[in-house]
Amino acid sequence: MVGKLLLRGMLVGLVAGILAFAFARVYGEPQVDKAIAFEEQQAQAAGEAPEPEMVSRAIQAGIGLATGVLVYGAALGGLFSLVFAYAYGRLGSLGPRGTSALLALLGFLAVIVVPGLKYPANPPAVGNPETIAYRTELFFIMIVISIAAMVAAVGLAQRLWNRLGAWNASIAAALAFLVVFALVKAALPDINEVPESFSATVLWQFRVASLGIQLVLWTVVGLGFGAVVERVVGVRDQRGPARRYA
Amino acid sequence: MSDTTFAPSYGPVAIPVRELLPWAIFGGLLLMLAIYFIGAEEGATSLIRGTYVHEFVHDGRHLLGFPCH
Numbered sequence A: 001m002v003g004k005l006l007l008r009g010m011l012v013g014l015v016a017g018i019l020a021f022a023f024a025r026v027y028g029e030p031q032v033d034k035a036i037a038f039e040e041q042q043a044q045a046a047g048e049a050p051e052p053e054m055v056s057r058a059i060q061a062g063i064g065l066a067t068g069v070l071v072y073g074a075a076l077g078g079l080f081s082l083v084f085a086y087a088y089g090r091l092g093s094l095g096p097r098g099t100s101a102l103l104a105l106l107g108f109l110a111v112i113v114v115p116g117l118k119y120p121a122n123p124p125a126v127g128n129p130e131t132i133a134y135r136t137e138l139f140f141i142m143i144v145i146s147i148a149a150m151v152a153a154v155g156l157a158q159r160l161w162n163r164l165g166a167w168n169a170s171i172a173a174a175l176a177f178l179v180v181f182a183l184v185k186a187a188l189p190d191i192n193e194v195p196e197s198f199s200a201t202v203l204w205q206f207r208v209a210s211l212g213i214q215l216v217l218w219t220v221v222g223l224g225f226g227a228v229v230e231r232v233v234g235v236r237d238q239r240g241p242a243r244r245y246a
Numbered sequence B: 001m002s003d004t005t006f007a008p009s010y011g012p013v014a015i016p017v018r019e020l021l022p023w024a025i026f027g028g029l030l031l032m033l034a035i036y037f038i039g040a041e042e043g044a045t046s047l048i049r050g051t052y053v054h055e056f057v058h059d060g061r062h063l064l065g066f067p068c069h
């Protein structure tokens, strides 16, 4: 059962990755190219020798990008299926499609949007190579805190569900999540390493493209996974005992 | 699939945790390792020497939102 879910999750994630790759090619690569052009121009102005190209730009923007996004998509789909396997049947009476869509929405918020508001995606040329370890650490700390807060918020909503009703319980949980986010956002150090003369337009468009790639991934996984596991997961008849398809 | 019913079959059946746990641990670790290679290998930390992995997945790393450079 879990194996079947995992396989389907990874396949849906792979499809999501293919679509996200197409999106990244069209909307992301032009911004990466502009950022790299800026980087080279800066290096030239500083009189530095151009960095030797270990992997050509064509490969980075082609098979390299495809590998990155497809592997990421498949892994995301697989991890999503494992969370689904736990959540399904434990989130009230939500069926497979509803569970999948809700998890994707909450996951997108907790893993991408909220950490991204604190530590947004950056194009090449933005970021000091000497702080990479520090930045990576903070980035993952932010994701872990955000996921923990989301899990706690869902638990809180469930606890308040019967007492306050669905709407009020959800609003209370969302408020609690926002309070945690506001505190963490204020407590963790800011990072701003955007060069003074870097184009604001390129930075904005790069970040929108980056968010768009994630939106494609999570939407396809959230809606696609529910559809392909509908006949795999167990449902209970109104009169009979629990049974499982497949 | 022997029993059929006229009532719509609503009501999800949760998967027992003991059935889920081995998959979650082994599958979860392998999948997170895959994400690590795309997102962070040869950046903040390095399991393989050199910078080839970093350079190869470079554009994806930036566009997927990981810190890089």
Ligand SMILES: [Zn+2]
Pocket (backbone or CB within 6 Å): A124, B058, B062, B068, B069
């Ligand atoms: Zn980079």
